[in-house]
Structure formats: C-alpha cells, structure tokens
Amino acid sequence: MRVIRNYLVFLLVIGFFVSSLPAEKVKPTYAVVGCRIHPVTGPVIENGTIIIRNGKIETLGPAAKVNIPEDAEVIEAQGLEAYPGLIDAYSQYFLETKSPSGSTAQRRPPFSAPAEERSWDKTNFLVLDNLKFKKTTLSSLHKAGITTILVTPPQQIFAGVSTLLNLNGEKFPPMVLNDKVFLHLYFTTSRGGYPSSLMGTVALFRQSFPDAQHYALQKKTFLRFPAKVSRPEYDAFLERLLPYVVEKKPVVFDCANMQDIKRAINLIEEFKLNGFIAGANEAWRVIDWVKRAKNPLLVTVDFKPPLGSRYAILGEELKKKAEKEIYPRNPAELQKNGLTFALVSGKISNPKEFIKKVTQAVEAGLPADKALQALTIVPARLLQVDSYLGSLEPGKIANVILTKGQLLTKGCQVTRVFVDGLSFEVQAPAAKGAQAPSVNLSGKWKVTVVSQMVTMEMTMDLTQEGSSLTGRLTSEMGNWEISEGTLSGDKLTLVIAANVMGQDMELTFEGQATKDKITGSISFMGGSAEMTATRIPDKS
Amino acid sequence: MKWRKFVGLILAMVWLGLSPLGAGQDLFIKNGTLLTITQGIIHGGDILIIDGKIKEIGQNLTPPKGIRVIDATGKYVMPGIIDSHTHVALSGTNEASVAISSEVRMKDVINPEDPAIFTALTGGVTMVHTMHGSANPIGGENVVLKMKWGKSSEEMYVPYAYRTLKFALGENPKRANMMGFSAQPRYPQTRMGVIAIIRREFAKARSYMREWERYNQLKKNKKLVSFILPPRRNLRLEPLVLMLQGKMVARCHTYQADETLEFIKLSKEFGFKIGAFEHAWEAYKIVKELAAEKIGISVFADNWAYKMEAYQGIAYMAGFCAKHGVLVSINSDSGERIRRLFNDAAKTMRYGDLSEDEALKLITINPAIQLGVQKRVGSLEVGKDADIAIFNKHPLSAYTRCEMTIIEGEVYFDRAKYLEEQQKKAAAKKPHKKGGQK
Numbered sequence: 001m002r003v004i005r006n007y008l009v010f011l012l013v014i015g016f017f018v019s020s021l022p023a024e025k026v027k028p029t030y031a032v033v034g035c036r037i038h039p040v041t042g043p044v045i046e047n048g049t050i051i052i053r054n055g056k057i058e059t060l061g062p063a064a065k066v067n068i069p070e071d072a073e074v075i076e077a078q079g080l081e082a083y084p085g086l087i088d089a090y091s092q093y094f095l096e097t098k099s100p101s102g103s104t105a106q107r108r109p110p111f112s113a114p115a116e117e118r119s120w121d122k123t124n125f126l127v128l129d130n131l132k133f134k135k136t137t138l139s140s141l142h143k144a145g146i147t148t149i150l151v152t153p154p155q156q157i158f159a160g161v162s163t164l165l166n167l168n169g170e171k172f173p174p175m176v177l178n179d180k181v182f183l184h185l186y187f188t189t190s191r192g193g194y195p196s197s198l199m200g201t202v203a204l205f206r207q208s209f210p211d212a213q214h215y216a217l218q219k220k221t222f223l224r225f226p227a228k229v230s231r232p233e234y235d236a237f238l239e240r241l242l243p244y245v246v247e248k249k250p251v252v253f254d255c256a257n258m259q260d261i262k263r264a265i266n267l268i269e270e271f272k273l274n275g276f277i278a279g280a281n282e283a284w285r286v287i288d289w290v291k292r293a294k295n296p297l298l299v300t301v302d303f304k305p306p307l308g309s310r311y312a313i314l315g316e317e318l319k320k321k322a323e324k325e326i327y328p329r330n331p332a333e334l335q336k337n338g339l340t341f342a343l344v345s346g347k348i349s350n351p352k353e354f355i356k357k358v359t360q361a362v363e364a365g366l367p368a369d370k371a372l373q374a375l376t377i378v379p380a381r382l383l384q385v386d387s388y389l390g391s392l393e394p395g396k397i398a399n400v401i402l403t404k405g406q407l408l409t410k411g412c413q414v415t416r417v418f419v420d421g422l423s424f425e426v427q428a429p430a431a432k433g434a435q436a437p438s439v440n441l442s443g444k445w446k447v448t449v450v451s452q453m454v455t456m457e458m459t460m461d462l463t464q465e466g467s468s469l470t471g472r473l474t475s476e477m478g479n480w481e482i483s484e485g486t487l488s489g490d491k492l493t494l495v496i497a498a499n500v501m502g503q504d505m506e507l508t509f510e511g512q513a514t515k516d517k518i519t520g521s522i523s524f525m526g527g528s529a530e531m532t533a534t535r536i537p538d539k540s
Numbered sequence: 541m542k543w544r545k546f547v548g549l550i551l552a553m554v555w556l557g558l559s560p561l562g563a564g565q566d567l568f569i570k571n572g573t574l575l576t577i578t579q580g581i582i583h584g585g586d587i588l589i590i591d592g593k594i595k596e597i598g599q600n601l602t603p604p605k606g607i608r609v610i611d612a613t614g615k616y617v618m619p620g621i622i623d624s625h626t627h628v629a630l631s632g633t634n635e636a637s638v639a640i641s642s643e644v645r646m647k648d649v650i651n652p653e654d655p656a657i658f659t660a661l662t663g664g665v666t667m668v669h670t671m672h673g674s675a676n677p678i679g680g681e682n683v684v685l686k687m688k689w690g691k692s693s694e695e696m697y698v699p700y701a702y703r704t705l706k707f708a709l710g711e712n713p714k715r716a717n718m719m720g721f722s723a724q725p726r727y728p729q730t731r732m733g734v735i736a737i738i739r740r741e742f743a744k745a746r747s748y749m750r751e752w753e754r755y756n757q758l759k760k761n762k763k764l765v766s767f768i769l770p771p772r773r774n775l776r777l778e779p780l781v782l783m784l785q786g787k788m789v790a791r792c793h794t795y796q797a798d799e800t801l802e803f804i805k806l807s808k809e810f811g812f813k814i815g816a817f818e819h820a821w822e823a824y825k826i827v828k829e830l831a832a833e834k835i836g837i838s839v840f841a842d843n844w845a846y847k848m849e850a851y852q853g854i855a856y857m858a859g860f861c862a863k864h865g866v867l868v869s870i871n872s873d874s875g876e877r878i879r880r881l882f883n884d885a886a887k888t889m890r891y892g893d894l895s896e897d898e899a900l901k902l903i904t905i906n907p908a909i910q911l912g913v914q915k916r917v918g919s920l921e922v923g924k925d926a927d928i929a930i931f932n933k934h935p936l937s938a939y940t941r942c943e944m945t946i947i948e949g950e951v952y953f954d955r956a957k958y959l960e961e962q963q964k965k966a967a968a969k970k971p972h973k974k975g976g977q978k
Contacts, residue, residue, distance in 0.1 A: 196637035199644040199672075199680060203635075203775060207643060210773045218769060225767040259631070259693065263648065286692075308631070310653045 027421050029053045031068040035077035035402060040084055040376045041391040050082060052398040055421035059394050075416070075423075077402055083372070084392050085147025085399030085419060088354065089379035090252075090278050090298045090344035093141065094165075094172075096132040097154045120190040120204065123240040125160025127151045128179045131172050141167055143426050144351035145407065145414045147399040148177070148389060150379075152184050152278075155254070157201055158208075158237075159184040162252075164383055166399065168420040177385060182252040182276065183244050187260050202263060209271035212238045212245035248274040252298065257306040258282035265293040276382070279346055282306060284333040291337055296382050299334065299374075300346030301357035303327035325364075328357075331374070332365030342379035343371065350506055353483060353497070359408045368408055397421070435489035437467045439515045444536040447473065449522060451529030460533060469494065480507075492518060564592010564926065564948030568603035572612025572930065577619055577897070577904050577919040587617065589926040592948030597922055610951075615943065616934050618900065619919050620666025620927035621881050624838040624907035625791075625818050625871035627670055628656035628878060629685055629696070634673035639713065639726060640741055642705060643775040644680035646672060650693035656875030657689045661953035663879030664929030664942040667698065669911055672706040674793040674818075677713045677734045678741060679706030681779055682791060684911055686927070686947050702912035704815050705779050708793035709734050709803060710849050717847060735802050742810045745780030752781075789815035791838075795849035797822040804833055816869070816910045821853035827864045836867030836910050841884035842891075858902060859892010869907035879942075886936040896936055 030052040037048035037060060049066040051058040059066055068074065131151065141149065147167050153160030162182050165175040187201055195201045218232035243249045253264035255277050268275030277283075278298040282305075283290050290297070303323050305311035311322035334341055343361070345354040362371050380390025388397045398421035405412040417424050445460040458475035462485075469485030473496060483506075484495035494509040509531055511520010518533040567589040574585035574597065586601040587594060603609050627633045631649040635641035660668065667686050672679030684701035711717055713734050715726060728734045751771045758768050782788040790807065794800045794817050807814050816836040817823065821844055823830060823837045830837065839861075844853025854860075862868040870885050872878035885903045888894045894902075908918025917925050929935070930944040945953040 190637075194637040195635060195644075197632040197635045197644070197649075199632055199646065199649045200635040200637070200641065202648040203641075203643040203645070207773075207775045214770070214772050221767055221769055228767050229769070259649075259651065262693070308651065308653060313653070313655065 027053075027055050028423070029058075029069060029072045030075055030418070030421075030423060031072035032075045032077050032082060032400070032402065033063065033068065035080045035082040037082045037392060038084075038372070038407075039392040040372060041393060048082070050392070050400060052400065052418060052421050055398055057392060057394055057396050057398050057400070060392055075402075080402045080404055080415060081406055082392065083145070083401050083403065083407055084376045084390060084396075085401050085417060086145045086355075086375045087148040087150075087342070087379040087383070087390065088141075088146050088345050088351075088375075089150045089342045089383060090152055090300070090346055091149045092152055092154070092349070093137050093149055093351075094131045094133060095127065095151055095154065096130050118237060119193045120157035120195070120201075121237045122153065122156045122160045123158045123183065123237060125153050125156075126179065127153050127160060127163040128172065128176060131163070133170055133172065135170065138167060138170070139426070141351045142417045142419075142424050143414055144355045145401040145403065145417065146351055146354075147401065147417055147419045148379075148385075150181060150383065152182075152252075155186050155188050157186055157188055157190060157195070157204060158241075159186055159254075164385070166389075166397070166420055168422055177389075178383070181383060182250050183241075184252050184254065186254045187256065187263060202267075205267050206270070208237075208241065209245050209267070209273070212241040213271075215239075216242055216246045244273065245271065248272075250274045250276055250296075252276040252278045255279045255282075257309060258285040261286050262289055265289055265295065268295060269293070278344065281327055281330055282309065284330045287333065287337055290334070290339065297334065297339065297341035298344045298346075298379075298382070299331055299341045300344055300348070301328075301331070301354065301361055302345075302347050303330075303357065303360070328360045328364035331361040331371070335366055335370050340378055341374055342382055343374040344379075350483075350495075350497075355408070359410065362408050368406075371408055437464070437487040438490045439487075439513060440464050441469065441487065441492070441513055441518070443538060445518065445533040446536050447531060447533040449529050449531045451527065459536070473498075487513065490514065492520065496522075564589075565950045566590050566604075566607050567926065567946065567949045567951075568601075568607045568609045569617060569928070569930070570603070570609055570611050570613070572615050572617040573934075574920055575616060575618040575896075575900060575935070576921065577900055578921060579919070580897075585617070587920065587926070587928070589946075589949040592926055592950070594920065594922050594924050594926050597920060610930070610944070612930055614932075616931040616940075617920070618664070618929050618931070618935055619904045619917065619924075620929050620945065620947065621664045621903045622869075622907040622911070622913075622918060623660070623665055623668040623872050623878055623881060623903075624816065624869040624910050625671060625873055626668050626875070626878055627673065627873070628660060628668060628875045629654045629670055629687075634675040635680060636673070636675035639676050639728065639737055640678045640776060641672075641676050641680055642678045642741070642777070642779045644672065646670060646680060646683040647697070650683065650685065650696065652691065652693045652696060654875070656878065657687050658953070659875060660687045660878045661689055661945045662942060662955070663881060664931065664935070664945055665878055665881065666927040666929070666945060666947050667908075667911075667913070667917060668878070669701075669704070669791075669907070671704075671791065674706070674708035674712040675715070677708060677728065677738050678780075679708060681705055681788075684913065687945075687952065688947055688950075689952055698913065700913060700916065702815060703782065703788040704791045704911075705783060705788055706793070707738065707790050707803070709799040710793075710795045711847055712793065731796075731799050735799070735806065738803075739806060739809070741777075742780055742784070742806070742812075745777040745784060746810070748774055748777045749781045749784055783812040784810060786811075786813060789813040791815045791818060793818040795819060795821050797825040801826060801829060804829065804835065816867075818871070819850075819873075821850050821857065823866070824854060824857050824860050825852075827861050827866055830861070831865035834867075836869065836906070837861060838869045838871045838907070838910060840873070841870050841887040855887070855891035857892075859888040859894045862888070862894060862898060862902065863892070867906055867909060868902055869910055870902045871907075882931075882935040882940065882942075883938070886938070889936065896934075899936055 032050040037045040047063045049063050050060040150162050150164050152162045161180050163179050164177040164181050166177050189196050195204050215238040222229045244251050255261045255264050276296045279300050281300050305322045312319050343358055348354045362368050377390040380386035398418050400418040402416045403412050403414050414426050441462045442464045447458040447460045449456040458473045460473050462471040467487050471482045473480040480496050480498045482494050483497045486493050490512050492513040496507040498505050498507050507522050509522045516535040521528050522531045569587040571584050574582040588596040629651050631651045635644045669684050671682040682704045684698040685696040688696050714729050728737050755770050758764050792803050814835045816838045818838050820837045839858055842855050844850045858868050881903045885899045888899050905918035908914040917927050926949040928946040931940045932943050933940040943955045
C-alpha cells in the first residue's frame with residue numbers, strides 16, 4: 001500500500017518536472033507547403049515551402065527545391081499566402097493603466113500649487129512591469145496577423161520606457177525581445193502641478209536636457225579631479241536621462257499635430273537627441289520639416305484630424321471629409337516624398353481596425369508593397385531587430401503568418417500564425433457556423449441601455465447587406481460608429497467604436513434579433529449592460 | 541482630379557515654406573483716400589506694392605503691366621491695425637502652476653489655426669503682440685505675429701520686434717479673483733509680495749549673470765579650464781538676464797498708480813527697460829511720471845470696473861494720457877474685440893478730444909513703436925511693409941466696415957469674395973426634402 005502511494009507521488013513529481021521543461025526543447029518542426037511566399041525583402045515565391053525548425057526559419061523556397069524533413073509536421077497551405085509576422089511599433093496592448101492613487105489628484109483644478117515634485121517624471125516606469133495578459137487581446141492580435149508589438153507607457157511628459165514583445169504565448173518574460181526600447185515623451189501637462197501648460201512642458205524639456213548634460217559633465221569632471229571638484233549630488237531623474245541625452249539612446253516624441261512635430265524637431269536638433277517622431281498624422285502638413293529633419297517616423301493610421309486643427313474646427317462637413325479622404329493620404333504623401341516610416345496603431349486599440357486603416361491608406365495611394373514594408377521590415381529596422389525579424393529569410397525567427405487572400409485587401413483572413421516557431425491556429429470567424437440572416441434589420445431603432453449605474457437612451461441606424469451590418473448610434477454622448485456587425489440566423493453581434501468623455505473605447509453587443517426587437521447585452525472595459533432596441537416605424 | 545489639387549496644395553505649401561522670408565507680392569491700390577498716419581491724408585491716392593513693400597505712394601501713379609489692381613475709389617486706405625496686447629493664436633495663455641514662469645515662451649505654442657486670426661483680419665488687424673497671461677508676477681516671453689491666416693507659425697513670426705517679457709501686478713498674480721479655483725493659496729498674496737518676489741527674482745538673475753561672467757573670465761585661464769565647470773543653465777533666470785543686459789523689455793500688467801510707480805522704481809534699481817504698462821487704468825494719475833520716463837501704456841478705450849482694481853478707470857484716460865505726452869495704444873486683450881479696435885480708437889475723439897490723426901495713431905504707429913517695429917509697419921510710407929486695411933467709410937466712423945486686409949502685398953481678407961464663397965457654399969447644400977415620400 002505504502003509502496004503504491006510512494007510510487008504515485010514519484011509519478012506526480014516526474015510529471016511536474018516534465019511539464020516544466022524549457023519549451024524550446026519541444027518546439028516542433030513544421031513544413032508549410034503549397035503557399036505563395038511574400039518574403040518582403042525578396043521576390044514573391046509561388047507554390048513555396050517554408051521549413052520551420054527550433055523557432056527559426058530553416059529554409060524556404062519553391063516546392064521543387066525544398067525537401068520536407070521526415071520529422072516535420074506538414075501544414076497544407078495551398079491557396080494561402082505567407083508573410084512575415086506584422087510588427088506594430090507603437091501600441092498599448094496589455095498595458096495596465098493605473099489611475100492616479102486617490103481621486104483628489106484628478107479633481108484638483110489646474111491653478112494650484114504643485115501636488116508633488118516632479119510628478120511628470122515617470123522615467124522609472126518600465127512598461128514590462130505594468131503588463132497584464134489577456135487571452136482575447138492576444139488572439140485578436142494574432143487574428144490581425146500581428147506577431148510583434150512595442151508597448152508604450154501611458155501618457156506623461158517623461159512617460160517611461162517601452163517594451164518589445166514577440167507574441168509567442170501567454171507569459172510575458174518569454175515574449176520580451178527588448179525591455180528598454182525607447183524613452184517616451186509627450187507634449188502633455190502635469191495635472192495639478194508644474195507644468196500646467198504646453199509652453200511649460202516645452203520649457204521643462206528645454207531645461208531637463210541641458211540639466212542632464214551638465215550633470216554628466218559634473219560627474220565626469222569630479223572623477224578626473226576628485227581633489228579639486230566637489231562631488232555632484234545624486235539626482236535620480238537626471239541619472240535616468242543620461243543614457244538618452246549623453247549616450248544618445250533613442251527617445252520618442254508623441255506628436256498629436258503638426259505643431260508638435262515642429263516642436264519635437266526643434267528639441268531634437270537643439271539638444272542633439274536620437275529622436276523618433278510618433279503619431280504624426282499631420283506629417284503631410286509639415287512635409288518640408290519632416291524631410292529636412294529625417295527623424296525616424298512611427299506614423300499612426302488614426303485619420304482623425306487633431307483637436308484644434310482647421311480640419312476639425314471649420315465645420316462638420318470638412319471634418320468628415322478630412323477623416324475620410326484627406327488624412328488617409330498622409331502615408332502616401334510621406335512615401336512620395338521618399339520618406340521611410342513604420343505604420344503603427346497608436347490610439348487605435350483594435351488590431352482589426354488598425355489593419356483596416358492601413359488598407360485605407362493603401363486605397364488612398366500608398367503602394368501595397370510599401371505598406372507591407374511599413375508593417376514588417378521597416379519597423380524591424382527602427383527597433384533594431386531586423387537581423388532576426390521583419391522578413392521571411394532563412395535564419396530569421398519564425399514569425400510567419402498565413403492568410404487567405406492578399407494582406408491589406410478586403411476580405412483577407414489570417415488562418416494561422418507562427419511566433420518564435422510556435423503555431424497558433426487562428427479561429428476562423430463564425431463563418432463556418434454562420435447561417436443566413438433570418439431578418440433584415442435595416443432601419444431606425446430606439447435603443448435603451450440599462451446598467452447598474454445608468455439608463456441611457458439612444459437611436460440606432462442600421463444598414464444590412466447580406467449578413468453584415470453597418471450603422472451608427474446617436475445619443476447625448478455623440479455619434480458612435482458601428483465598426484463591425486454580423487447577423488447569423490437571429491444572432492446579432494455589433495462592435496461599436498464609442499467615445500466616452502474623450503476616451504475611445506470599443507463596446508461589443510451580443511444578442512438576438514427579431515424583425516422589430518433586439519435584445520442582448522453590451523460589454524465594455526470589463527463591465528456589461530442590458531440593451532434592448534425596438535424598431536421605430538418608418539412613417540412614410 | 542481632386543487628388544491632383546491636393547498635391548498642388550502640398551507643393552504650394554512646400555514652396556511657400558522654402559521661399560525666402562519676407563518675399564511678398566505685388567499689388568496696386570488705386571484711387572483711395574490714403575490715411576498715411578505719418579504724412580497726412582492723400583485724396584485720390586495710389587499705392588504701388590512690389591515684393592510686399594510699399595514702393596510708391598501718390599496721386600496718378602501708373603500701375604506696371606500685369607499687376608493686380610485693387611480699385612479703392614470711395615474707400616479709405618490705412619496701415620494695418622496693430623494690437624499691442626492680446627492672446628490670440630496661442631495654445632495656452634498662462635503657466636499658472638508657479639508664480640515665476642519666465643522660462644516659458646509663447647513662441648513655442650503658436651497656434652496658426654486659431655480662428656481668431658481670421659477674426660482679427662476682418663477688423664483690419666495685421667499684427668499682434670500676443671502675450672502670456674497675467675496669472676503670475678513674472679509670466680513668459682511674448683511674441684509678435686503677423687496675422688497670415690493659412691500660413692505656418694514660422695511665416696507669421698516677426699523676428700525683428702522687441703523681445704518682451706510679461707510681468708503682472710495686483711489682483712491677478714495674487715490670485716485674488718481665483719477663490720474657489722485654487723486648492724491652496726500661493727505666495728504672493730499681497731501687492732507688496734508681488735513686487736518682492738519680482739525683486740527677489742531679479743536679484744537671483746543678477747548673481748546668475750555674474751556667475752557666468754566669472755566663469756567666462758576663468759575660462760580664459762588655460763590652467764584652470766579643465767576642472768572649472770560652467771554654471772548650470774537656468775532658463776527661468778535667462779530672460780531676466782537679457783533684461784539686465786538691455787536685450788529684452790518688460791511689458792507689465794498693472795492697475796493701481798502706486799504699484800505702477802513701484803515697478804518703475806524697480807526698473808531703475810536693476811536697470812531694465814519697460815516697454816509699456818498694460819491696462820493701467822490709473823495711468824491718468826501719474827501721467828507726468830510716465831511722460832518723464834517715456835514709458836507708454838497699452839489700454840482699453842472704455843470698459844472698466846470689471847474688478848476692484850479697475851474701478852478708478854475713466855473714459856478720458858487714453859485721450860488724456862496721449863495729450864500729455866504718453867505713448868498710448870489701444871489693445872483688445874481678446875480674440876473678439878480685436879475686430880473693432882477702430883471703434884475703440886474713435887471713442888477717444890468723443891472722450892479725450894483727440895483728432896482723427898491722433899486717434900488712428902493709437903492703433904497703428906503707437907503700438908508699432910511700443911513693439912519696436914515702427915521702421916517696418918504702422919504707417920503708409922515708402923519702404924515699409926505693405927500691411928494695409930481698406931475700409932468702406934472712414935475707419936473712425938460708427939458705420940465703417942473693413943473691406944480688405946493685406947499683409948506684405950498679399951490679400952488675406954476680402955469681404956466681398958468671402959461673402960460670395962459663403963453664399964456659394966450655402967447654395968451647394970442640398971435643399972431639405974419636404975414631406976414624407978417613398
């Protein structure tokens with residue numbers, strides 16, 4: 001009896017050790033066959049084979065020239081396209097944004113004494129220490145073909161240090177490619193303290209960089225003449241600035257509008273920083289500056305004209321046109337001017353929306369191959385990982401995505417992604433189980449949303465084409481677009497791009513629909529609310 | 541097609557961005573009543589503008605071939621109006637979290653897309669001195685801009701104007717009218733505190749300046765140079781050092797006569813220049829002192845008593861001070877009143893007995909002198925920038941209207957054309973469908 005029990009314990013212990021063996025030992029070998037390969041750095045290969053072994057691309061080429069190893073798991077990819085995994089070089093996925101401790105800080109009016117000294121200094125904020133894994137986020141990234149992301153810190157003047165992740169599983173440490181990529185800087189203010197204005201922020205930058213230079217000089221001189229020079233007093237903030245000001249490690253300025261771009265360029269030039277420009281959806285308006293300064297660009301595909309821009313304030317008509325036609329040309333305009341740039345999601349929090357917007361930039365004149373480079377090899381170079389990421393080449397890390405239909409065209413679907421040679425099958429959207437819609441929901445609806453906190457009335461306009469729906473929700477809070485909608489049988493799913501008090505967020509509605517009534521629940525940021533809608537009869 | 545237009549626009553913007561600064565346009569203004577300000581009135585006068593500068597003024601000039609001609613028959617032509625104190629075209633006005641914020645520069649936050657720029661043009665304003673607010677005893681460095689609506693901030697910037705630093709005395713810097721807004725009271729809380737903190741700051745600046753002078757002396761000694769460190773740069777004190785060196789002037793927001801005199805004393809103590817006093821509703825009480833010190837004022841025509849320290853204002857102030865030898869300008873302090881400075885100037889004829897010429901000076905050459913730009917703008921004279929406003933009636937008439945505003949020979953506002961565009965836009969909009977239909 002005791003023997004048996006000991007034996008069981010033994011087995012359990014063995015089991016534990018086996019399961020915790022390093023994953024690389026068991027990384028499988030794959031042969032992806034029959035696909036069209038888009039290496040990005042070389043010509044397209046029809047009917048190609050990719051061999052993935054031990055996390056790397058072992059070889060790739062036309063089917064006739066590549067032998068399939070015996071130990072490989074063969075993945076039939078006939079009719080599929082293979083691309084390098086996409087890189088989003090400016091995002092905030094998985095970032096756990098902490099609200100300031102206590103609510104008084106937020107309620108404090110702008111004209112008050114500094115709440116805490118240097119409240120703007122978050123140079124010690126490491127993104128890696130502030131991440132929270134979410135399976136849904138991972139799968140939505142994979143579904144969009146994104147395998148590598150730079151996660152940037154929350155907005156603050158000296159915001160913190162970003163982390164580069166290769167999305168190879170559910171734990172962060174194995175994902176990290178670089179835990180200190182950039183120091184991020186924003187033209188924002190410090191709520192409740194100094195600086196309380198944009199001009200104060202610029203002044204703070206203009207004071208801080210020479211302060212760091214001076215601090216470095218003090219330290220250096222002290223070490224050379226310890227007997228003659230007094231020891232400089234330790235300064236944690238300046239200490240953390242030294243790598244960026246003295247060693248010229250890269251910093252990123254977040255540029256929300258054309259004036260910000262000029263401000264950033266002025267600062268980069270005045271203090272000889274290794275400066276990147278991020279955001280920059282108004283780069284087309286200061287193209288001569290951008291061309292002259294030649295700073296690396298992380299260009300967002302958020303096409304909303306910035307607050308205060310003439311395209312935002314001179315009437316609703318111009319604003320709409322700007323978002324639909326004018327700002328989407330920004331990447332094309334940069335490309336025409338011979339500039340290289342990475343395309344990034346920035347404020348867009350939905351990977352699918354990000355890719356959709358890149359597609360929109362292509363429709364607005366950006367050549368598709370340049371767009372693809374802006375999502376692969378260019379960000380890889382800017383992030384200094386191009387020796388092992390950013391294209392399909394033997395020896396590079398096996399970040400490979402398979403798609404049905406060409407990337408950046410409508411209807412393209414990612415079917416499988418490999419990250420670090422690990423295969424992730426992407427759930428096909430409900431397509432398989434999809435049923436023909438049982439009703440047509442086009443028309444006007446009166447919507448009531450009831451949560452624990454609040455009851456809200458809205459009107460909803462829906463347009464149904466086949467099983468897909470588009471439309472908008474109108475309420476006191478503004479107009480919210482329905483970015484995605486599907487009706488399968490009587491099952492309705494709507495994704496709503498909402499803006500609540502200036503904050504963009506995504507709401508998902510799931511429920512059932514009849515000809516005149518929709519019921520279900522709406523979920524947002526971890527909460528949910530009941531939503532019902534009744535048809536407003538067409539009077540005419 | 542639309543796309544081509546867009547590219548054209550971009551190219552035009554790039555070209556404008558690269559073109560040498562100040563390269564203006566050619567224009568011929570024909571047969572107007574020219575209110576030159578400094579050289580009397582020319583009836584039936586013409587102005588020839590070449591490269592944005594006034595080339596010739598007189599009667600019966602011949603326009604060069606191919607030049608754009610503007611017929612000013614029956615109209616009044618005056619130099620572009622200059623607003624010596626406003627806060628338009630900026631992203632932010634006050635760095636109010638601290639009492640001393642001399643490190644901030646309005647130059648860093650120019651907003652070329654502020655619609656108030658267009659509003660200014662509709663009132664004939666071509667140049668503004670746009671300033672830090674009055675929340676702090678020492679605010680920030682102000683900036684002078686031309687109202688080139690649609691152009692970049694660099695093209696609007698006027699580099700040849702005085703560099704000016706904003707100071708403020710009285711209720712605003714002691715946050716007297718901010719009860720309930722400030723979570724905590726801030727030093728200074730009294731007028732004596734305001735003057736004291738400014739004095740303290742100048743004392744700091746003086747020793748900072750000497751620290752640098754000492755360093756620059758020591759640096760010459762080759763034996764010492766390797767371990768002598770330069771002082772830490774202090775951007776808050778640097779503008780004050782420039783003032784001590786006479787390279788920057790004070791523009792001081794003030795109300796009461798006593799604090800105004802205190803500030804003059806302070807300027808003598810430290811040897812800095814005062815460009816002008818702002819608002820200065822009690823200036824009429826110290827008109828002799830101001831005239832003797834040759835310190836100008838930039839004021840409202842009326843509209844006083846909006847707070848305790850403004851109760852002793854009088855409608856005769858601007859006119860009275862001007863008659864007694866003080867350099868007076870009328871300012872807007874606003875993105876709205878900026879479009880009717882000519883009305884405000886006219887008030888000094890009714891209250892203060894100024895002549896037409898004297899009244900017009902308050903919004904043209906006088907503010908130009910206060911900003912140190914009188915050699916370039918402020919009157920219609922050969923060689924000056926062609927910054928011009930055209931009115932349908934005499935600009936001091938209550939029935940007048942600005943018809944056209946020109947900066948460096950380029951028309952930035954044309955009322956007739958603007959109205960036409962607006963009507964076209966309105967007509968292009970689809971008419972509302974009436975009644976239900978299916």
